[in-house]
Amino acid sequence: MTKKIQLKGITWGHSRGFVPMVATAQRYEELHPEVEIVWKKRTLQEFADKSIEELAGEYDLLVIDHPWTGHAAAKKMVVPFDDYLEREYLEDQRINSVGQSYTSYNFEGKQWALPIDAATPVAASRPDLLAELGLSLPNTFADVLALAERGRVAFSLIPVDVLMSFYMFCCSLGEKPCARAEEVVSEATGVKALQLFKSLADLTDKRFYAKNPFMVFEDMANNDEIVYCPFAYGYSNYAREGYARKVLHFHDLVSLDDRGPMISTLGGAGLAVSARSANIATAVDYARFVGSPSIQSSIYVENGGQPGHLKAWENDYVNAYTSNFFRDTLPALQRAFLRPRYFGHMHFQDHAGDIIVRYLRNGGDEQAVLDNINKLYRESQLIENVHG
Structure with a gap:
């Protein structure tokens, strides 16, 4: 009996991250009996934090966060799909990118992951409670x-999400963060962003300082206190009947002001193939399968996934059983801010949120907060200069 080709994959441990990978692996094995794919999961924090270098040594398939792209490109720990997939496939992925999801895994002219999952902070509500209380959906930050003064609003206040929300306030005030080498954002914009943020956090x-986005949604779904979340990375699972x-x-x-709806910070996940895999061609073929429009619109999303292919987001059938999650939030995805992906940025992302959380909790001087995150930002760029 011929020994099967075994691929090992690592993803993150939520229904959105794990179940669709197991389901697509099962179907791929049925179509390719000579292949066996085993998926393991890690926590959301490990998903954001653990080095691709460590994971690429253990696994053939990696579901990654796009800020790792610059690191992956520099270390060549994952393979560029341009070297393995035909141009037509990648062009379809690019054209059907949800916002900048495809671009987020493109670095130095190469595509280091396929955008199988798309997300950005969006708003969420309990329509039953809003109706019961006679309340309307908010239209403005005011x-x-x-609504928050009535104790009915919540969002994630853990450090990484706080940093992403700070970026959102800056973008929504008309200035993209990290556009210059010496500072994250101008003093005028940064001070105003922090003050607006604190007015809501208070x-x-x-x-909610201990809850990530899906924990916020669990709180909303399982209790009858919070009726509205103004921004948190969307999870279509909670828009499906029977999930919670x-x-x-x-x-x-x-809208924050007369500039229109706020601009949040792109998230999502990409599927990468380890350069150390003994079966790169098979791993790439499975990745192609997962990222294809037909699978993204069927097996992937039906099993709890949040696809990265635009055709799935626009699909009537998909929207029918997700309370129109995809169509209703797509505008936020399309304008979302693409955060930096340079080699040292993960050092900044790992620590800057702590500085802002301390300010939100305890107050303090906004300029001092900006000085501290600017110092960290400059340090993170030196990491790139030394090791990149």
């Missing part, structure tokens, strides 16, 4: 503050 229960105690509806972001 509306959100008014009205939010302290338990109550169905959540998801929406575009409110």
Whole structure:
């Protein structure tokens, strides 16, 4: 009996991250009996933090966060798909990118992962509670503050999400962060962003300093206190009947001022193939399978996935069983800010959120906060200069 080709994959441990990979692997094995694919999972924090270098030594397939792209390109720990997939396939992926999801894994002219999952912070609500209380969905940030004063608003206040939200406030005030080498953002924009952020954080229960986005949604679905989340990375799972105690509806972001809806920070996940794999060709073929529009619109999304292919987001069938999650939030994805991906940026991302969290919790001088994150930002660029 011929020994099977075995591929090992690592993804993150939520229904959105793990179940669709197992389902697509099962179907791929049925179509390719000579292949066996085993998926393992890690926590959301490990997903964001653990080095690709470590993971690429153990696994053939890696579901990665796009800020790792510059690191992956510099270390050549994952393979560029341009060297293995035909141009037509990659062009379809590019044309059907949800926002900048495809671009987020492109670095130095090469495609280091396929965007199988797309996400950005969007708003979420409990429509049943809003109706029961006679409340309307907020349209502006002022509306959100008014609802928060009633104790009905929550969002994630863990460090990495706080940093992403700080980026969002800056973008929504008209300035993209990290556009210059010496500072994250100008003093005027940074101070205003921090003050606006704190005005909302002060009205939010302290338990949300320990909750990531899906924990916020679990809280909303399983209790009857929070009726609205103004921004958190969207999870279509909670918009599906039967997944949680109550169905959540998801929406575009409110307006901060007369510039229109807020601009959040792109998230999502990409599927990469380890350069150390003994079966690169098979791993690439499986990645092609997962990223294809037909699988993204069927097996992948039906098993809890949040696809990265635009055709799935626009699919009537997909939207019908997700309370229109994809169509309603797509505008936020299309304008989302693509954060930096240079070699040393993960050092900045790992620590800058702690500085802003301390300010939100305890108050303090906004200029001192900006000085501290600017210092960290400059240090992170030196990491690239030394090791890149």
